Amino acid sequence: MTWDWGAVADFMPYFWDGLWVTLQILVFGSLISFVLGLVWALLMRTPTRWVTWPVGAVTEFIRNTPLLVQLFFLFYVLPEWGITFSAMTTGVFAIGLHYSTYTMQVYRAGIEAVPVGQWEAATALNLPLRRTWTVVILPQAVRRVVPALGNYVISMLKDTPLLMAITVLEMLGQARLFAQQNFQFTEPLTVIGVAFIVISYLASLALRALERRLVH
Amino acid sequence: MTSGLWERVLDGVWVTIQLLVLSALLATAVSFVVGIARTHRLWIVRFLAGFYTEVFRGTSALVMIFWVFFVLPPAFGWQLVPLWAGTLALGLTYGAYGSEIVRGALAAVDPAQREGGIALSFTPWQRMKLILLPQAVPEMIPPFSNLLIELLKGTALVSVMGMGDLAFSANLVRLALQESAEIYTYILLIYFVIAFLLTRSMRGLEKKLKAGVGKAPKKKAADVRVPEGSGVS
Numbered sequence: 275m276t277w278d279w280g281a282v283a284d285f286m287p288y289f290w291d292g293l294w295v296t297l298q299i300l301v302f303g304s305l306i307s308f309v310l311g312l313v314w315a316l317l318m319r320t321p322t323r324w325v326t327w328p329v330g331a332v333t334e335f336i337r338n339t340p341l342l343v344q345l346f347f348l349f350y351v352l353p354e355w356g357i358t359f360s361a362m363t364t365g366v367f368a369i370g371l372h373y374s375t376y377t378m379q380v381y382r383a384g385i386e387a388v389p390v391g392q393w394e395a396a397t398a399l400n401l402p403l404r405r406t407w408t409v410v411i412l413p414q415a416v417r418r419v420v421p422a423l424g425n426y427v428i429s430m431l432k433d434t435p436l437l438m439a440i441t442v443l444e445m446l447g448q449a450r451l452f453a454q455q456n457f458q459f460t461e462p463l464t465v466i467g468v469a470f471i472v473i474s475y476l477a478s479l480a481l482r483a484l485e486r487r488l489v490h
Numbered sequence: 491m492t493s494g495l496w497e498r499v500l501d502g503v504w505v506t507i508q509l510l511v512l513s514a515l516l517a518t519a520v521s522f523v524v525g526i527a528r529t530h531r532l533w534i535v536r537f538l539a540g541f542y543t544e545v546f547r548g549t550s551a552l553v554m555i556f557w558v559f560f561v562l563p564p565a566f567g568w569q570l571v572p573l574w575a576g577t578l579a580l581g582l583t584y585g586a587y588g589s590e591i592v593r594g595a596l597a598a599v600d601p602a603q604r605e606g607g608i609a610l611s612f613t614p615w616q617r618m619k620l621i622l623l624p625q626a627v628p629e630m631i632p633p634f635s636n637l638l639i640e641l642l643k644g645t646a647l648v649s650v651m652g653m654g655d656l657a658f659s660a661n662l663v664r665l666a667l668q669e670s671a672e673i674y675t676y677i678l679l680i681y682f683v684i685a686f687l688l689t690r691s692m693r694g695l696e697k698k699l700k701a702g703v704g705k706a707p708k709k710k711a712a713d714v715r716v717p718e719g720s721g722v723s
Contacts, residue, residue: 276564335678335682338639338643338681338682338685338686338689339643339678339681339682339685340642340643340644340645340646340657340681341643341646342643342646342647342649342650342657343646343657343660343674343677343678343681344678346657346660346661346670346674347670347674347675347678350664350670350674351670351671351674354669354670354671355671431550432549432550432551433550434550435550435552435553436552436647438552438650439650446550446552446553446556449556450556453560459560459561459564460560460561460564460565463553463556463557463560463561464557464561466553467549467553467554467557470548470549470550470553471544471545471548471549472548474547474548474549475544475548
Protein backbone atom coordinates (compact mmCIF):
# COMPACT_ATOMS: atom_id res chain seq x y z
CA MET A 275 0.00 0.00 0.00
CA THR A 276 1.47 3.31 -1.00
CA TRP A 277 0.36 6.49 0.67
CA ASP A 278 1.39 9.80 -0.86
CA TRP A 279 1.12 12.84 1.38
CA GLY A 280 1.84 15.03 -1.65
CA ALA A 281 -1.44 13.91 -3.17
CA VAL A 282 -3.24 14.78 0.05
CA ALA A 283 -1.72 18.26 -0.05
CA ASP A 284 -2.72 18.66 -3.72
CA PHE A 285 -6.25 17.53 -2.95
CA MET A 286 -6.86 19.80 0.04
CA PRO A 287 -7.94 22.94 -1.89
CA TYR A 288 -10.57 20.86 -3.74
CA PHE A 289 -11.53 19.22 -0.46
CA TRP A 290 -12.41 22.59 1.09
CA ASP A 291 -14.48 23.52 -1.98
CA GLY A 292 -16.31 20.21 -1.68
CA LEU A 293 -16.85 20.60 2.05
CA TRP A 294 -18.38 24.02 1.49
CA VAL A 295 -20.83 22.62 -1.07
CA THR A 296 -21.65 19.67 1.21
CA LEU A 297 -22.43 22.03 4.09
CA GLN A 298 -24.61 24.18 1.84
CA ILE A 299 -26.58 21.11 0.74
CA LEU A 300 -26.91 20.08 4.37
CA VAL A 301 -28.14 23.46 5.60
CA PHE A 302 -30.65 24.12 2.83
CA GLY A 303 -31.75 20.48 2.66
CA SER A 304 -32.38 20.47 6.40
CA LEU A 305 -34.38 23.69 6.24
CA ILE A 306 -36.56 22.32 3.44
CA SER A 307 -37.08 19.03 5.30
CA PHE A 308 -37.98 20.81 8.55
CA VAL A 309 -40.55 23.06 6.87
CA LEU A 310 -42.04 20.49 4.49
CA GLY A 311 -42.13 17.84 7.22
CA LEU A 312 -44.16 20.17 9.41
CA VAL A 313 -46.50 20.89 6.51
CA TRP A 314 -47.05 17.14 5.93
CA ALA A 315 -47.57 16.53 9.64
CA LEU A 316 -50.17 19.30 9.87
CA LEU A 317 -51.94 18.17 6.69
CA MET A 318 -52.14 14.65 8.12
CA ARG A 319 -54.14 16.10 11.01
CA THR A 320 -56.84 17.61 8.87
CA PRO A 321 -60.17 15.90 9.50
CA THR A 322 -60.93 14.96 5.89
CA ARG A 323 -59.43 11.87 4.31
CA TRP A 324 -59.43 13.62 0.93
CA VAL A 325 -56.32 15.31 2.28
CA THR A 326 -54.82 12.72 4.61
CA TRP A 327 -55.04 9.85 2.15
CA PRO A 328 -53.11 11.44 -0.76
CA VAL A 329 -50.55 13.04 1.56
CA GLY A 330 -50.05 9.73 3.38
CA ALA A 331 -49.71 7.77 0.14
CA VAL A 332 -47.27 10.20 -1.48
CA THR A 333 -45.01 10.49 1.57
CA GLU A 334 -45.07 6.72 2.06
CA PHE A 335 -44.01 6.33 -1.57
CA ILE A 336 -41.17 8.84 -1.27
CA ARG A 337 -39.93 7.25 1.95
CA ASN A 338 -39.81 3.76 0.49
CA THR A 339 -38.00 4.50 -2.77
CA PRO A 340 -34.31 5.29 -3.21
CA LEU A 341 -33.19 8.89 -3.02
CA LEU A 342 -30.78 8.23 -5.88
CA VAL A 343 -33.59 7.33 -8.27
CA GLN A 344 -35.62 10.32 -7.07
CA LEU A 345 -32.64 12.55 -7.83
CA PHE A 346 -32.44 11.17 -11.37
CA PHE A 347 -36.17 11.55 -11.73
CA LEU A 348 -36.10 15.24 -10.87
CA PHE A 349 -32.87 15.84 -12.75
CA TYR A 350 -34.02 14.26 -16.03
CA VAL A 351 -37.80 14.53 -15.97
CA LEU A 352 -38.34 18.12 -14.83
CA PRO A 353 -36.48 19.55 -17.86
CA GLU A 354 -38.74 17.43 -20.11
CA TRP A 355 -41.68 19.24 -18.53
CA GLY A 356 -39.98 22.55 -19.26
CA ILE A 357 -38.80 23.25 -15.72
CA THR A 358 -35.05 23.70 -15.44
CA PHE A 359 -33.08 24.23 -12.29
CA SER A 360 -29.37 23.93 -11.63
CA ALA A 361 -28.18 20.50 -10.51
CA MET A 362 -27.50 21.93 -7.08
CA THR A 363 -31.03 23.33 -6.66
CA THR A 364 -32.58 20.09 -7.88
CA GLY A 365 -30.40 18.07 -5.53
CA VAL A 366 -31.12 20.22 -2.50
CA PHE A 367 -34.85 20.07 -3.19
CA ALA A 368 -34.78 16.28 -3.70
CA ILE A 369 -32.86 15.59 -0.50
CA GLY A 370 -35.06 18.01 1.45
CA LEU A 371 -38.21 16.40 0.09
CA HIS A 372 -36.95 12.89 0.82
CA TYR A 373 -36.08 13.71 4.41
CA SER A 374 -39.30 15.66 4.96
CA THR A 375 -41.09 12.30 4.83
CA TYR A 376 -39.01 11.26 7.82
CA THR A 377 -39.23 14.52 9.78
CA MET A 378 -43.00 14.40 9.30
CA GLN A 379 -43.09 11.28 11.48
CA VAL A 380 -40.97 13.04 14.07
CA TYR A 381 -43.31 16.02 14.20
CA ARG A 382 -46.31 13.72 14.41
CA ALA A 383 -44.86 11.98 17.45
CA GLY A 384 -44.01 15.35 19.00
CA ILE A 385 -47.51 16.72 18.47
CA GLU A 386 -49.11 13.57 19.86
CA ALA A 387 -46.87 13.81 22.93
CA VAL A 388 -48.32 17.22 23.93
CA PRO A 389 -50.65 16.48 26.88
CA VAL A 390 -54.38 16.61 26.17
CA GLY A 391 -54.76 19.14 28.98
CA GLN A 392 -52.93 21.70 26.85
CA TRP A 393 -55.57 21.35 24.12
CA GLU A 394 -58.35 21.58 26.65
CA ALA A 395 -56.81 24.65 28.27
CA ALA A 396 -56.59 26.32 24.86
CA THR A 397 -60.26 25.55 24.26
CA ALA A 398 -61.19 26.83 27.74
CA LEU A 399 -59.34 30.08 27.05
CA ASN A 400 -61.28 30.35 23.80
CA LEU A 401 -58.09 30.59 21.74
CA PRO A 402 -58.68 30.48 17.99
CA LEU A 403 -57.27 27.41 16.23
CA ARG A 404 -54.41 29.34 14.72
CA ARG A 405 -53.19 30.65 18.06
CA THR A 406 -53.68 27.28 19.70
CA TRP A 407 -51.21 25.84 17.21
CA THR A 408 -48.71 28.68 17.11
CA VAL A 409 -48.41 29.57 20.80
CA VAL A 410 -49.49 26.43 22.66
CA ILE A 411 -48.99 23.18 20.73
CA LEU A 412 -46.12 23.74 18.33
CA PRO A 413 -43.67 25.38 20.76
CA GLN A 414 -44.01 22.38 23.07
CA ALA A 415 -43.99 19.81 20.27
CA VAL A 416 -40.97 21.23 18.46
CA ARG A 417 -38.93 21.43 21.66
CA ARG A 418 -39.47 17.72 22.18
CA VAL A 419 -38.43 16.70 18.69
CA VAL A 420 -35.20 18.70 18.28
CA PRO A 421 -32.93 15.72 19.13
CA ALA A 422 -34.77 13.44 16.69
CA LEU A 423 -34.55 16.09 13.96
CA GLY A 424 -30.85 16.37 14.67
CA ASN A 425 -30.42 12.65 14.03
CA TYR A 426 -31.92 13.12 10.60
CA VAL A 427 -29.55 15.99 9.87
CA ILE A 428 -26.67 13.57 10.54
CA SER A 429 -28.32 10.97 8.29
CA MET A 430 -28.73 13.59 5.62
CA LEU A 431 -25.04 14.49 5.82
CA LYS A 432 -24.27 10.91 4.84
CA ASP A 433 -26.64 11.07 1.89
CA THR A 434 -25.19 14.30 0.46
CA PRO A 435 -22.62 12.35 -1.66
CA LEU A 436 -25.52 11.06 -3.75
CA LEU A 437 -25.74 14.47 -5.36
CA MET A 438 -22.47 13.62 -7.07
CA ALA A 439 -24.53 11.40 -9.38
CA ILE A 440 -26.27 14.49 -10.79
CA THR A 441 -22.97 16.33 -11.31
CA VAL A 442 -22.90 18.38 -8.09
CA LEU A 443 -19.28 18.76 -6.96
CA GLU A 444 -19.60 18.12 -3.25
CA MET A 445 -16.90 16.27 -1.28
CA LEU A 446 -17.19 12.93 -3.07
CA GLY A 447 -17.62 14.63 -6.45
CA GLN A 448 -14.40 16.60 -5.91
CA ALA A 449 -12.60 13.46 -4.75
CA ARG A 450 -13.70 11.52 -7.81
CA LEU A 451 -12.74 14.33 -10.17
CA PHE A 452 -9.32 14.65 -8.54
CA ALA A 453 -8.84 10.86 -8.60
CA GLN A 454 -9.68 10.60 -12.28
CA GLN A 455 -7.42 13.47 -13.28
CA ASN A 456 -4.42 12.32 -11.25
CA PHE A 457 -4.96 8.53 -11.09
CA GLN A 458 -4.68 8.68 -7.32
CA PHE A 459 -7.75 7.17 -5.73
CA THR A 460 -6.53 6.13 -2.29
CA GLU A 461 -5.69 9.54 -0.85
CA PRO A 462 -8.72 11.68 -1.80
CA LEU A 463 -11.22 8.92 -1.00
CA THR A 464 -9.63 8.24 2.36
CA VAL A 465 -9.49 11.94 3.20
CA ILE A 466 -13.19 12.43 2.59
CA GLY A 467 -14.06 9.14 4.33
CA VAL A 468 -12.27 10.34 7.45
CA ALA A 469 -13.86 13.78 7.05
CA PHE A 470 -17.34 12.21 7.07
CA ILE A 471 -16.55 10.19 10.20
CA VAL A 472 -15.12 13.24 11.99
CA ILE A 473 -17.99 15.57 11.03
CA SER A 474 -20.74 13.11 11.94
CA TYR A 475 -19.01 12.20 15.21
CA LEU A 476 -18.66 15.87 16.19
CA ALA A 477 -22.26 16.48 15.16
CA SER A 478 -23.51 13.61 17.31
CA LEU A 479 -21.53 14.95 20.30
CA ALA A 480 -23.04 18.40 19.77
CA LEU A 481 -26.45 16.83 19.49
CA ARG A 482 -26.04 14.94 22.74
CA ALA A 483 -25.07 18.20 24.48
CA LEU A 484 -28.11 19.94 23.00
CA GLU A 485 -30.31 17.06 24.11
CA ARG A 486 -29.10 17.41 27.70
CA ARG A 487 -29.77 21.15 27.67
CA LEU A 488 -33.28 20.72 26.32
CA VAL A 489 -34.21 18.07 28.83
CA HIS A 490 -33.42 20.29 31.82
CA MET B 491 -41.28 0.57 -24.23
CA THR B 492 -40.18 -2.48 -26.22
CA SER B 493 -39.81 -5.94 -24.73
CA GLY B 494 -36.03 -5.76 -25.16
CA LEU B 495 -35.92 -2.79 -22.85
CA TRP B 496 -38.16 -4.54 -20.33
CA GLU B 497 -35.64 -7.38 -20.33
CA ARG B 498 -32.96 -4.92 -19.25
CA VAL B 499 -35.23 -3.81 -16.41
CA LEU B 500 -35.86 -7.42 -15.34
CA ASP B 501 -32.09 -8.08 -15.32
CA GLY B 502 -31.82 -5.03 -13.09
CA VAL B 503 -34.46 -6.34 -10.72
CA TRP B 504 -32.57 -9.62 -10.47
CA VAL B 505 -29.25 -7.90 -9.68
CA THR B 506 -30.94 -5.68 -7.09
CA ILE B 507 -32.52 -8.69 -5.38
CA GLN B 508 -29.27 -10.66 -5.36
CA LEU B 509 -27.45 -7.70 -3.88
CA LEU B 510 -30.21 -7.12 -1.35
CA VAL B 511 -30.23 -10.73 -0.13
CA LEU B 512 -26.46 -11.07 0.06
CA SER B 513 -25.87 -7.76 1.79
CA ALA B 514 -28.79 -8.36 4.17
CA LEU B 515 -27.21 -11.69 5.18
CA LEU B 516 -23.81 -10.09 5.73
CA ALA B 517 -25.37 -7.14 7.58
CA THR B 518 -27.32 -9.50 9.87
CA ALA B 519 -24.19 -11.48 10.69
CA VAL B 520 -22.23 -8.29 11.39
CA SER B 521 -25.10 -6.88 13.48
CA PHE B 522 -25.23 -9.87 15.78
CA VAL B 523 -21.47 -10.35 16.12
CA VAL B 524 -20.79 -6.66 16.80
CA GLY B 525 -23.97 -6.12 18.83
CA ILE B 526 -23.26 -9.07 21.12
CA ALA B 527 -19.59 -8.08 21.37
CA ARG B 528 -20.74 -4.75 22.79
CA THR B 529 -22.16 -6.57 25.82
CA HIS B 530 -18.93 -8.57 26.38
CA ARG B 531 -17.21 -8.68 29.78
CA LEU B 532 -13.83 -7.51 28.49
CA TRP B 533 -13.58 -3.75 27.90
CA ILE B 534 -11.27 -4.18 24.92
CA VAL B 535 -13.90 -6.25 23.04
CA ARG B 536 -16.58 -3.67 23.85
CA PHE B 537 -14.26 -0.87 22.78
CA LEU B 538 -13.36 -2.48 19.45
CA ALA B 539 -17.00 -3.24 18.67
CA GLY B 540 -18.00 0.34 19.59
CA PHE B 541 -15.17 1.70 17.44
CA TYR B 542 -16.34 -0.37 14.48
CA THR B 543 -19.89 0.94 14.91
CA GLU B 544 -18.80 4.58 15.12
CA VAL B 545 -16.54 4.33 12.07
CA PHE B 546 -18.96 2.52 9.78
CA ARG B 547 -21.99 4.50 10.89
CA GLY B 548 -20.04 7.71 10.64
CA THR B 549 -19.15 7.41 7.00
CA SER B 550 -21.45 7.56 4.03
CA ALA B 551 -22.46 4.31 2.31
CA LEU B 552 -21.60 5.75 -1.09
CA VAL B 553 -18.12 6.81 0.09
CA MET B 554 -17.68 3.28 1.45
CA ILE B 555 -18.65 1.83 -1.93
CA PHE B 556 -16.10 4.02 -3.68
CA TRP B 557 -13.52 3.00 -1.13
CA VAL B 558 -14.14 -0.73 -1.63
CA PHE B 559 -14.10 -0.36 -5.42
CA PHE B 560 -11.07 1.91 -5.77
CA VAL B 561 -8.89 1.78 -2.68
CA LEU B 562 -8.99 -1.89 -1.68
CA PRO B 563 -7.70 -3.30 -5.01
CA PRO B 564 -4.39 -1.38 -5.11
CA ALA B 565 -3.95 -1.65 -1.35
CA PHE B 566 -4.25 -5.42 -1.15
CA GLY B 567 -3.50 -6.43 -4.70
CA TRP B 568 -6.80 -8.16 -5.39
CA GLN B 569 -10.08 -7.01 -6.80
CA LEU B 570 -13.57 -8.17 -5.94
CA VAL B 571 -16.29 -8.95 -8.45
CA PRO B 572 -18.63 -5.89 -8.42
CA LEU B 573 -21.45 -7.89 -6.81
CA TRP B 574 -19.24 -8.92 -3.90
CA ALA B 575 -17.68 -5.47 -3.58
CA GLY B 576 -21.17 -3.97 -3.33
CA THR B 577 -22.21 -6.64 -0.84
CA LEU B 578 -19.15 -5.98 1.30
CA ALA B 579 -19.62 -2.20 1.38
CA LEU B 580 -23.36 -2.32 2.05
CA GLY B 581 -23.18 -5.22 4.52
CA LEU B 582 -20.47 -3.60 6.62
CA THR B 583 -22.19 -0.19 6.66
CA TYR B 584 -25.71 -1.38 7.42
CA GLY B 585 -24.35 -4.02 9.81
CA ALA B 586 -23.02 -1.17 11.92
CA TYR B 587 -26.53 0.30 12.14
CA GLY B 588 -27.93 -3.15 12.88
CA SER B 589 -25.47 -3.73 15.72
CA GLU B 590 -27.09 -0.81 17.55
CA ILE B 591 -30.46 -2.52 17.19
CA VAL B 592 -29.07 -5.78 18.60
CA ARG B 593 -27.36 -3.99 21.47
CA GLY B 594 -30.48 -1.98 22.28
CA ALA B 595 -32.76 -5.03 22.22
CA LEU B 596 -30.38 -7.05 24.42
CA ALA B 597 -30.18 -4.19 26.90
CA ALA B 598 -33.99 -3.99 26.96
CA VAL B 599 -34.43 -7.58 28.18
CA ASP B 600 -35.52 -7.56 31.83
CA PRO B 601 -32.34 -7.77 34.00
CA ALA B 602 -34.04 -10.41 36.15
CA GLN B 603 -33.87 -12.78 33.18
CA ARG B 604 -30.08 -12.53 33.03
CA GLU B 605 -29.82 -12.86 36.80
CA GLY B 606 -32.05 -15.93 36.69
CA GLY B 607 -29.63 -17.43 34.18
CA ILE B 608 -26.70 -16.71 36.49
CA ALA B 609 -28.56 -18.20 39.46
CA LEU B 610 -29.13 -21.38 37.47
CA SER B 611 -25.37 -21.36 36.66
CA PHE B 612 -25.81 -21.12 32.91
CA THR B 613 -22.61 -20.29 31.05
CA PRO B 614 -22.56 -16.84 29.38
CA TRP B 615 -23.04 -18.52 26.00
CA GLN B 616 -26.03 -20.53 27.24
CA ARG B 617 -27.57 -17.38 28.75
CA MET B 618 -27.20 -15.59 25.43
CA LYS B 619 -28.54 -18.47 23.36
CA LEU B 620 -31.32 -19.77 25.60
CA ILE B 621 -32.50 -16.73 27.57
CA LEU B 622 -31.53 -13.37 26.10
CA LEU B 623 -31.72 -13.86 22.33
CA PRO B 624 -35.10 -15.63 22.20
CA GLN B 625 -36.63 -12.68 24.02
CA ALA B 626 -34.61 -9.94 22.32
CA VAL B 627 -34.93 -11.09 18.70
CA PRO B 628 -38.70 -10.50 18.31
CA GLU B 629 -38.17 -6.93 19.59
CA MET B 630 -35.51 -6.39 16.93
CA ILE B 631 -37.79 -7.17 14.01
CA PRO B 632 -39.56 -3.79 13.59
CA PRO B 633 -36.33 -1.75 13.60
CA PHE B 634 -34.66 -4.37 11.39
CA SER B 635 -37.58 -4.08 9.02
CA ASN B 636 -36.97 -0.34 8.71
CA LEU B 637 -33.26 -1.00 8.23
CA LEU B 638 -34.02 -3.52 5.49
CA ILE B 639 -35.94 -0.84 3.59
CA GLU B 640 -32.97 1.49 4.04
CA LEU B 641 -30.74 -1.28 2.68
CA LEU B 642 -32.99 -1.75 -0.33
CA LYS B 643 -32.71 1.97 -1.03
CA GLY B 644 -28.97 1.69 -0.45
CA THR B 645 -28.56 -0.97 -3.15
CA ALA B 646 -29.35 1.70 -5.74
CA LEU B 647 -25.98 3.28 -4.90
CA VAL B 648 -24.03 0.56 -6.71
CA SER B 649 -25.42 1.83 -10.01
CA VAL B 650 -23.01 4.76 -9.62
CA MET B 651 -20.20 2.22 -10.02
CA GLY B 652 -21.77 0.93 -13.23
CA MET B 653 -23.26 -2.22 -11.76
CA GLY B 654 -26.35 -3.22 -13.72
CA ASP B 655 -28.96 -3.00 -10.98
CA LEU B 656 -32.48 -1.60 -11.23
CA ALA B 657 -31.42 2.04 -11.00
CA PHE B 658 -28.78 1.45 -13.67
CA SER B 659 -31.27 -0.15 -16.03
CA ALA B 660 -33.37 3.01 -15.77
CA ASN B 661 -30.42 4.93 -17.12
CA LEU B 662 -29.98 2.51 -20.05
CA VAL B 663 -33.63 2.83 -21.00
CA ARG B 664 -33.48 6.61 -20.67
CA LEU B 665 -30.55 6.74 -23.08
CA ALA B 666 -32.29 4.36 -25.49
CA LEU B 667 -35.63 6.20 -25.53
CA GLN B 668 -34.37 9.74 -24.98
CA GLU B 669 -37.27 10.10 -22.59
CA SER B 670 -37.21 9.77 -18.81
CA ALA B 671 -40.60 10.29 -17.18
CA GLU B 672 -42.08 6.90 -18.01
CA ILE B 673 -39.14 4.66 -17.13
CA TYR B 674 -38.29 6.48 -13.90
CA THR B 675 -41.90 6.24 -12.77
CA TYR B 676 -41.85 2.48 -13.42
CA ILE B 677 -38.54 2.05 -11.61
CA LEU B 678 -39.77 3.96 -8.55
CA LEU B 679 -42.92 1.82 -8.55
CA ILE B 680 -40.88 -1.40 -8.71
CA TYR B 681 -38.78 -0.28 -5.74
CA PHE B 682 -41.94 0.60 -3.85
CA VAL B 683 -43.48 -2.81 -4.51
CA ILE B 684 -40.32 -4.59 -3.32
CA ALA B 685 -40.30 -2.42 -0.18
CA PHE B 686 -43.96 -3.17 0.43
CA LEU B 687 -43.42 -6.93 0.12
CA LEU B 688 -40.44 -6.75 2.48
CA THR B 689 -42.38 -4.80 5.11
CA ARG B 690 -45.24 -7.26 4.88
CA SER B 691 -43.08 -10.35 5.27
CA MET B 692 -41.15 -8.81 8.15
CA ARG B 693 -44.44 -8.13 9.90
CA GLY B 694 -45.41 -11.78 9.44
CA LEU B 695 -42.05 -12.85 10.84
CA GLU B 696 -42.52 -10.62 13.87
CA LYS B 697 -45.91 -12.16 14.56
CA LYS B 698 -44.47 -15.67 14.36
CA LEU B 699 -41.50 -14.93 16.60
CA LYS B 700 -43.58 -13.09 19.18
CA ALA B 701 -46.04 -15.96 19.34
CA GLY B 702 -43.02 -18.17 20.10
CA VAL B 703 -42.29 -16.27 23.32
CA GLY B 704 -45.94 -15.71 24.22
CA LYS B 705 -46.27 -12.05 23.23
CA ALA B 706 -48.80 -10.45 20.95
CA PRO B 707 -47.27 -8.10 18.36
CA LYS B 708 -47.96 -4.41 18.61
CA LYS B 709 -50.62 -3.16 16.28
CA LYS B 710 -48.42 -1.05 14.08
CA ALA B 711 -44.64 -1.09 13.79
CA ALA B 712 -43.07 2.31 14.41
CA ASP B 713 -42.33 3.65 11.00
CA VAL B 714 -39.23 5.68 11.63
CA ARG B 715 -35.63 5.19 10.65
CA VAL B 716 -33.34 3.86 13.33
CA PRO B 717 -32.29 6.87 15.42
CA GLU B 718 -28.57 7.34 15.62
CA GLY B 719 -26.92 9.34 18.38
CA SER B 720 -28.80 7.74 21.21
CA GLY B 721 -29.21 3.98 21.39
CA VAL B 722 -32.05 2.30 19.61
CA SER B 723 -35.13 2.02 21.70
